[in-house]
Each structure stands twice: as structure tokens, then as C-alpha cells.
Amino acid sequence: MEAQRGPGEVIVVGSVNVDLVALVARLPGPGETVTGGVFERKNGGKSANQAVAAARVGARVRLVAAVGDDDVGRQALAGLRAEGVHTDGVVRLAGVATGVALIVVDSAGENQIAVASGANAALTGDQVATALAIEEPGPGAVCLIGFEVGDAAVLAAAGWAAKHGLTTVVDPAPARPLPPGLAELHPILTPNRGEATTLSGEEEPEAAAIVLRWLTRAPVLVTLGADGVLVADDSGIERLPALRVEVRDATGAGDAFKGILAAELARGASLRDATRWAVAGAALSTRLPGAQASMPTRREIAAALDAPRGW
Numbered sequence: 018m019e020a021q022r023g024p025g026e027v028i029v030v031g032s033v034n035v036d037l038v039a040l041v042a043r044l045p046g047p048g049e050t051v052t053g054g055v056f057e058r059k060n061g062g063k064s065a066n067q068a069v070a071a072a073r074v075g076a077r078v079r080l081v082a083a084v085g086d087d088d089v090g091r092q093a094l095a096g097l098r099a100e101g102v103h104t105d106g107v108v109r110l111a112g113v114a115t116g117v118a119l120i121v122v123d124s125a126g127e128n129q130i131a132v133a134s135g136a137n138a139a140l141t142g143d144q145v146a147t148a149l150a151i152e153e154p155g156p157g158a159v160c161l162i163g164f165e166v167g168d169a170a171v172l173a174a175a176g177w178a179a180k181h182g183l184t185t186v187v188d189p190a191p192a193r194p195l196p197p198g199l200a201e202l203h204p205i206l207t208p209n210r211g212e213a214t215t216l217s218g219e220e221e222p223e224a225a226a227i228v229l230r231w232l233t234r235a236p237v238l239v240t241l242g243a244d245g246v247l248v249a250d251d252s253g254i255e256r257l258p259a260l261r262v263e264v265r266d267a268t269g270a271g272d273a274f275k276g277i278l279a280a281e282l283a284r285g286a287s288l289r290d291a292t293r294w295a296v297a298g299a300a301l302s303t304r305l306p307g308a309q310a311s312m313p314t315r316r317e318i319a320a321a322l323d324a325p326r327g328w
Contacts, residue, residue, distance in 0.1 A: 025285070028081065028152060029068040030160065030166070032137040034060075034116040035092065035115060036117075036308060041053065041054035042123065057307070061269070061309065063188060063271075064166075065080065065309070067272045067276035069097065069102060069276065070302075071277065072100050072102050074281070078101070080103065082106070083110055084110070105151075106148035108136075114133070116137040118130055126267045142169030149173070149177045158184075158283060160174060162186070162187050162204070164188060164189050172196050185202060188272075190208070200234075203234050207237075208229070208237075210239060210240070213226065213229065230250075238278070240299070241259075243259055243264075248289060250288055260297050262301065264304070266303060268311075269311060293322065
């Protein structure tokens with residue numbers, strides 16, 4: 018048993034959305050309408066989800082993002098604060114709508130997602146730099162950056178993290194070419210299978226991880242859904258399995274993985290130990306509908322892994 022570690026600090030930079038969800042029997046094909054669904058409205062956005070996931074396992078979390086000056090944005094921020102996420106770094110933009118995600122989930126838990134980026138796309142590098150300028154990260158803090166904001170915002174966050182010697186985790190979703198100069202800051206990349214292919218040009222996850230690791234000179238984690246996660250680092254390449262659970266809704270599972278990974282790294286866990294907790298937490302998150310509401314607690318993950326809760 019490892020010595021007890023205290024909670025770590027995670028600074029999340031990226032997106033905030035409100036999710037408009039339709040629960041249907043099956044996903045529609047191109048041009049098809051599927052009726053008989055149930056509608057739900059939930060707080061979301063990849064980075065906001067990740068912030069909640071990190072907070073649920075005990076991390077001290079600060080979010081840097083943008084929302085509109087509208088009821089949707091106020092709802093999203095209230096939900097984050099209720100989860101213990103500090104939102105002082107979230108910019109309120111007048112005349113801009115808060116981001117909205119349109120999500121369709123079928124009876125097997127698979128989903129389709131379309132996003133109207135709104136304020137997320139309007140977040141500038143200067144706004145990120147201003148929000149981060151007041152941060153004084155503690156030892157071992159982790160900066161978690163998402164791609165639902167523009168390149169300037171991503172680079173401002175990554176440059177600030179490098180200047181302060183922080184571990185940087187980048188969620189390259191939705192996938193696009195890495196902003197110039199980002200790879201030289203040696204971030205840990207966490208693409209899923211499709212994103213890894215887009216970023217590397219390689220179809221097989223192992224080959225994609227090798228290409229991306231060569232590019233960043235840092236660890237690469239390729240998430241594989243029910244097949245777990247592929248870890249590529251100085252120790253080689255290893256597949257870590259996912260927990261087997263009854264899937265109700267896979268929305269937000271990837272965000273659970275990223276948020277829990279960052280929280281565990283901030284606690285001082287090794288990359289592989291942090292990944293084991295993250296892949297277990299991602300699986301547990303699929304048992305409940307929605308993204309933020311489904312994020313597991315530290316106690317739940319520890320029980321699933323039969324591990325000490327304070328590990």
C-alpha cells in the first residue's frame with residue numbers, strides 16, 4: 018500500500034457547453050428522422066466535464082474558459098460551482114452565445130454529437146493569459162487543455178504551463194493538426210482511436226502512438242473505449258483493459274478519463290497507476306446517463322479496483 022497522498026491541483030483550460038440530449042432507440046442514419054425519444058438538458062462541454070471528473074475524485078480544480086452572457090452560461094457556471102470547481106477564470110462574453118452540444122444517444126449507449134461552439138470559439142489567447150496570470154500553481158499541479166477552443170487559447174495555456182514547469186495533458190478532441198509549437202512543449206496527448214489516426218496518419222493505435230510519441234517526446238495515451246487504453250512511454254507500449262460494466266450512456270466517458278488522469282497525476286501517481294484509475298473511472302461513468310452527472314467518485318473507483326480509497 019502506498020503512502021497517503023493529498024489532493025492535487027488541476028488547471029483546466031477549454032470549453033463549456035450545455036448539452037441538449039435526445040434519448041432514442043437507435044441512432045438516425047443520414048437524412049433519417051427517429052421519433053419517440055426523450056429530451057434532457059444537461060451541463061456539458063469537454064473541459065467542463067473533465068473539471069467535474071477531476072473534482073469528484075478530490076482534486077482542487079480551476080477552470081479557464083468562456084461562456085456567453087446568457088441564462089445558459091449562468092446555468093453552466095452554477096453547476097460547476099456546485100461541484101466545487103473554481104470558475105473565477107471563466108470569461109463572460111457579451112453578445113455571444115454559450116456553447117451548445119446536440120447529442121443523440123441510443124439504447125446501447127452509443128452517441129452522435131454536434132456542437133455549436135459559441136463562446137468557446139471566441140476565447141482568445143490574451144483572455145487565457147490574463148486568467149492564468151493570477152494563478153499560482155502549487156507543486157505537482159497539472160494543466161489539462163482541450164481542443165474545443167482555438168489554437169491561440171491552447172498555446173497560451175500550454176506556454177504558461179511550460180513556464181511554470183507543470184505537467185501538461187492535451188485532449189486533442191475534436192482532432193485537428195497540433196498548433197505550431199505545441200509538440201515542442203512535450204504535452205501528454207490523450208486521443209481516442211480516431212483522433213490518433215487523424216493526428217498521425219496511422220490506422221493502428223500502436224503505430225499512431227509511436228508517431229505521436231516521436232513528435233512530442235512525451236507519453237501518449239490512446240483511449241480505445243471498451244478495449245481500454247494504450248499507453249506509450251519510456252517503458253514501452255502496454256494495453257490496460259477497461260472494466261466490464263453495463264453501458265447506459267457513453268457520453269462523457271472520454272472526459273472522465275482525462276479529468277481523472279489529470280487529478281491522479283497531480284496527486285503524484287505514476288503514469289500507469291493514474292491511467293488505471295482513469296480507465297476504471299471512464300467505464301464507471303457509462304453506467305449513468307449524461308456527462309457531468311455520471312462522473313464517479315473516488316470511493317466508487319477505489320471500490321471497483323479494490324484499492325485503498327486514499328491511494
